[in-house]
Amino acid sequence: MTIGATAAGPRPGPGAGALIPILVIAVAFAVFCLVNLARTRQVRYLPKWGWAIIICLSMPWGGIVYLILGPVREAPSLAPGYPARPQPTAGAPRRFPRHRAGGADIEVSSLVKRYGEVTAVDGLSFSVRPGHVTGFLGPNGAGKTTTMRVILGLAAATSGSAVIGGRRYAEIARPLREVGSLLDAQAVHGSRTAWLHLLSIARSNGIGRDRVTEVLGLTGLDAVAGRRVGGFSLGMKQRLGIATALLGDPPVLMFDEPVNGLDPEGVRWIRELLRALAAEGRTVLVSSHLMSEMAMAADQLVIIGRGRLLADTTTERFVESNARRNVLVASPRAADLANLVTARGASVTPEDDGRFAVTGMDSPAIGDLAAEHGIAVHELVPRHASLEDAYLDLTSASTDYRAGGTAPDERISSTAPDGTARR
Amino acid sequence: MTTRQATGATALPEPPAWQRAADALAFEWTKLRSIRSNYWTLLIAAAASIGITLIVGHTVGATSAGPPPGPLDPLVVSFLGYAAYGVLPVTVLGVLAFTSEQSTGLIRTTFTAVPRRWTVLAAKAAVTGAAAVAAGEVLAFACFFLTQALLSGKHGVSLAHPGALGSVLGAGFLMPSCVLVGLGLGAIIRHTAGGIAAAVGVIYLIPLLCLSLPAPWRTDFGRFTLPFAAYQVVTLHLQAALFSPAVSLAVLIAWPAAILLIAGLLIARRDA
Numbered sequence: 001m002t003i004g005a006t007a008a009g010p011r012p013g014p015g016a017g018a019l020i021p022i023l024v025i026a027v028a029f030a031v032f033c034l035v036n037l038a039r040t041r042q043v044r045y046l047p048k049w050g051w052a053i054i055i056c057l058s059m060p061w062g063g064i065v066y067l068i069l070g071p072v073r074e075a076p077s078l079a080p081g082y083p084a085r086p087q088p089t090a091g092a093p094r095r096f097p098r099h100r101a102g103g104a105d106i107e108v109s110s111l112v113k114r115y116g117e118v119t120a121v122d123g124l125s126f127s128v129r130p131g132h133v134t135g136f137l138g139p140n141g142a143g144k145t146t147t148m149r150v151i152l153g154l155a156a157a158t159s160g161s162a163v164i165g166g167r168r169y170a171e172i173a174r175p176l177r178e179v180g181s182l183l184d185a186q187a188v189h190g191s192r193t194a195w196l197h198l199l200s201i202a203r204s205n206g207i208g209r210d211r212v213t214e215v216l217g218l219t220g221l222d223a224v225a226g227r228r229v230g231g232f233s234l235g236m237k238q239r240l241g242i243a244t245a246l247l248g249d250p251p252v253l254m255f256d257e258p259v260n261g262l263d264p265e266g267v268r269w270i271r272e273l274l275r276a277l278a279a280e281g282r283t284v285l286v287s288s289h290l291m292s293e294m295a296m297a298a299d300q301l302v303i304i305g306r307g308r309l310l311a312d313t314t315t316e317r318f319v320e321s322n323a324r325r326n327v328l329v330a331s332p333r334a335a336d337l338a339n340l341v342t343a344r345g346a347s348v349t350p351e352d353d354g355r356f357a358v359t360g361m362d363s364p365a366i367g368d369l370a371a372e373h374g375i376a377v378h379e380l381v382p383r384h385a386s387l388e389d390a391y392l393d394l395t396s397a398s399t400d401y402r403a404g405g406t407a408p409d410e411r412i413s414s415t416a417p418d419g420t421a422r423r
Numbered sequence: 424m425t426t427r428q429a430t431g432a433t434a435l436p437e438p439p440a441w442q443r444a445a446d447a448l449a450f451e452w453t454k455l456r457s458i459r460s461n462y463w464t465l466l467i468a469a470a471a472s473i474g475i476t477l478i479v480g481h482t483v484g485a486t487s488a489g490p491p492p493g494p495l496d497p498l499v500v501s502f503l504g505y506a507a508y509g510v511l512p513v514t515v516l517g518v519l520a521f522t523s524e525q526s527t528g529l530i531r532t533t534f535t536a537v538p539r540r541w542t543v544l545a546a547k548a549a550v551t552g553a554a555a556v557a558a559g560e561v562l563a564f565a566c567f568f569l570t571q572a573l574l575s576g577k578h579g580v581s582l583a584h585p586g587a588l589g590s591v592l593g594a595g596f597l598m599p600s601c602v603l604v605g606l607g608l609g610a611i612i613r614h615t616a617g618g619i620a621a622a623v624g625v626i627y628l629i630p631l632l633c634l635s636l637p638a639p640w641r642t643d644f645g646r647f648t649l650p651f652a653a654y655q656v657v658t659l660h661l662q663a664a665l666f667s668p669a670v671s672l673a674v675l676i677a678w679p680a681a682i683l684l685i686a687g688l689l690i691a692r693r694d695a
Contacts (some may be wrong), residue, residue, distance in 0.1 A: 029565075030466070152535050154535065154694065159526075173437045173443065174438060174446075184528050187527055187531060191456070191526070192458060203446060204446050205536060206446050244532065419457060
């Protein structure tokens with residue numbers, strides 16, 4: 001290394017001939033970069049053999065490097081001007097070919113997760129079974145996302161456990177083939193195309209290109225597969241997230257707030273998709289803070305508030321036990337009728353225009369009572385308190401952030417005409 | 424219950440360990456090559472290296488004597504542009520390889536796809552490191568030939584000159600070294616701006632600080648920094664106060680290795 005006092009004089013260095021390899025290297029490097037630019041944009045200026053020939057003609061080894069690093073294999077027919085493969089539209093989800101039978105249980109037991117002082121999940125236990133859509137409900141900040149992150153091994157439980165089919169998530173060798181998940185649809189790199197985004201994730205679990213094409217078709221994204229994800233609307237990103245979850249054709253699926261930001265058509269699409277997935281025997285857990293959405297999509301409900309379990313039941317049973325009913329009554333002798341009804345043990349809430357609502361008696365009983373005493377009745381309307389109200393009742397005590405003003409309770413709790421508050 | 428578990432636990436056959444490693448590498452490689460800005464970064468690194476090499480080579484070639492402090496070193500002259508300017512953009516690429524996933528939240532998708540976090544970090548390091556070795560070697564050879572052509576007839580040396588080939592190959596390794604320092608710091612700090620600042624600090628500012636120290640300390644501490652080590656690896660005229668080329672090469676490897684080790688310990692413990 002110490003040889004060569006260079007100031008001593010000219011030494012035989014390379015002449016002008018040395019410029020040739022430099023030029024070759026520089027041009028090859030530039031061409032390589034440009035080719036890859038073209039590839040990532042999914043623009044097919046030339047067929048791949050055209051690129052190969054051009055590169056091979058200009059510099060043989062450049063072509064070899066290019067072939068080693070992976071020949072251009074585009075997403076099928078993406079560039080404008082190329083015939084698009086006929087694909088079904090996004091409307092109804094296709095049936096999924098089941099490669100394996102049966103979903104697995106998700107079992108959460110005595111799960112606790114603390115972040116410093118804050119207890120996000122506080123001794124939560126529930127299980128999710130295959131063949132049903134299970135709604136995971138709770139107000140914002142109830143701990144739904146935290147629970148899902150612990151199930152997926154992204155966050156470590158402070159104590160307790162969460163297992164899928166008896167195994168912790170991190171123990172699964174190729175987890176995307178066992179559990180599909182969508183946590184945050186916005187979590188994508190904006191400058192990747194949908195196709196390459198999915199392809200990279202597919203490769204991590206040894207999933208083939210065909211399946212990538214398939215899930216793009218299932219989610220109705222095939223027309224935009226070559227577009228960069230940064231330009232996607234929230235709805236398209238949700239579809240991309242769902243495509244990611246479906247990549248491994250997994251028997252267990254978890255979606256965190258999948259309908260957020262979707263238009264009504266998209267909401268309906270997701271609902272049908274969830275039902276179809278469950279009907280195939282998969283385990284489907286869907287979180288939401290909207291009861292109305294879950295009432296339509298889910299047949300099992302797990303409701304939590306402040307990290308604790310509030311209800312673990314079927315939707316039907318939840319409706320029966322929680323949705324209270326009342327009867328709207330209008331009468332010219334409202335005060336008399338109200339007193340009669342109250343005397344029978346029912347409670348009365350005054351409403352607009354001298355009408356009142358009766359809780360604790362059904363409409364035939366009220367009608368008969370009125371007839372017995374010769375009181376005319378102008379209106380007698382049975383009403384159901386909505387599921388939303390029941391849900392708000394259940395969770396109101398555990399809501400972290402609530403707008404000031406009316407507490408949800410006040411909507412149903414009744415007051416007697418004399419002003420005594422009753423339940 | 425028993426029947427459900429029986430059907431539910433139909434585990435797929437476990438893939439062999441090499442298959443998992445190959446999957447993780449394919450994952451990271453696909454992610455790396457699918458970001459358009461990475462190619463611009465490489466092009467900028469190439470343009471900066473070659474452009475500044477042209478200027479330096481022309482200037483040195485035009486003077487008959489060596490630059491003031493010491494004898495002219497045709498190898499150090501070759502790599503001034505590459506080492507000082509070409510490496511920086513690629514280092515930023517290394518930082519972004521982790522922080523861009525962190526800031527978008529994509530890191531959670533990555534960790535659900537590959538729950539073993541050491542595997543994720545190792546695959547990222549292998550893929551970005553390999554890309555940086557390729558880019559570094561190509562640029563080092565390009566800068567070497569370009570400079571020697573410009574110096575020819577006066578001070579130039581050929582690749583056959585004793586020590587020249589090792590010097591050029593060693594210069595190529597500065598790129599992966601800096602890129603992996605960037606990757607590790609990105610994983611530790613998890614913010615793009617912070618990661619870039621830390622990487623620039625480690626690669627450029629710590630050695631500058633060492634230069635301002637009094638005489639014995641300047642080299643005593645300086646020889647542990649990346650640029651001093653890189654100098655010893657490429658130069659024809661070794662500085663006695665610094666490490667030998669072999670030890671200097673070890674310094675070039677130790678920095679990223681240590682930082683990646685810390686990064687691995689942290690990301691294996693932290694919630695994503």
